[in-house]
Amino acid sequence: MSSTVILFGDLMSQPTRAVIWFMMLNKIPHEFRLISIGNLEQRSKEFEKINPFKKLPVIQYENQTIFESHTILRWLSQQFKLPQYYDFNDLNNRCKVDMYLDWHHLGLRKATAGYFFQKFILPKFGKSESEDMVKDAELNIPRAFKEIESIFLANGKNDYLIGENVTIADFSCYCEINQLEVLNYDFTPYPILSNWMERMKQFEGFKESHKIIHKIASQPKL
Numbered sequence: 001m002s003s004t005v006i007l008f009g010d011l012m013s014q015p016t017r018a019v020i021w022f023m024m025l026n027k028i029p030h031e032f033r034l035i036s037i038g039n040l041e042q043r044s045k046e047f048e049k050i051n052p053f054k055k056l057p058v059i060q061y062e063n064q065t066i067f068e069s070h071t072i073l074r075w076l077s078q079q080f081k082l083p084q085y086y087d088f089n090d091l092n093n094r095c096k097v098d099m100y101l102d103w104h105h106l107g108l109r110k111a112t113a114g115y116f117f118q119k120f121i122l123p124k125f126g127k128s129e130s131e132d133m134v135k136d137a138e139l140n141i142p143r144a145f146k147e148i149e150s151i152f153l154a155n156g157k158n159d160y161l162i163g164e165n166v167t168i169a170d171f172s173c174y175c176e177i178n179q180l181e182v183l184n185y186d187f188t189p190y191p192i193l194s195n196w197m198e199r200m201k202q203f204e205g206f207k208e209s210h211k212i213i214h215k216i217a218s219q220p221k222l
């Protein structure tokens, strides 16, 4: 295997976007291999040999195969010596990032990804949404956004989730939240979150990594 990072993913996948954005920003040499979620390519026998969980993203580097986007982001920071995003030299700083990353799955992603799936993906396959799941997400997304504002962004005292510097936590969080723009989600009740989102958009690689999401978001809504 080569020493370029090979990323298997799809820009429709939030964690794929977080990983590729981070690599673009830090000019980590990489090659993108599209595994189309729309065509269910992640479920092929061939891809199952790369990730037995049949999920995206996955990276390969030399003889290493790594899945789980947070593990990938931690690994990239350490492998390419980028402690400003994940402080592998300082246990306490590292722990703060880990606290967000552990919270992310059930604290945020379950609601946001669930909502996107119900409202955007299911209709594409001609299926109707589950009212219970939509109701659940409609309760939990505002809860998650308020928690991000009050706890991670410290009611606006923090510029980024962990403090004054951007870390891998911010990239993961942002990619999960901003795809709700496709659904015209109303972010106006969350000014602290919205300001942080504006700050995140300034990082190099943002436009390129989000081009598909932006294209869908700009299409007229039915």
Ligand SMILES: N[C@@H](CCC(=O)N[C@@H](CS)C(=O)NCC(=O)O)C(=O)O
Residues within 6 Å of the ligand: 012, 013, 014, 015, 016, 037, 042, 054, 055, 056, 057, 067, 068, 069, 070
């Ligand atoms: N915890 C995993 C989540 C991976 C995941 O659920 N990926 C989705 C795309 S966002 C996927 O591959 N779904 C395909 C499927 O479930 O068939 C990570 O952060 O990498």
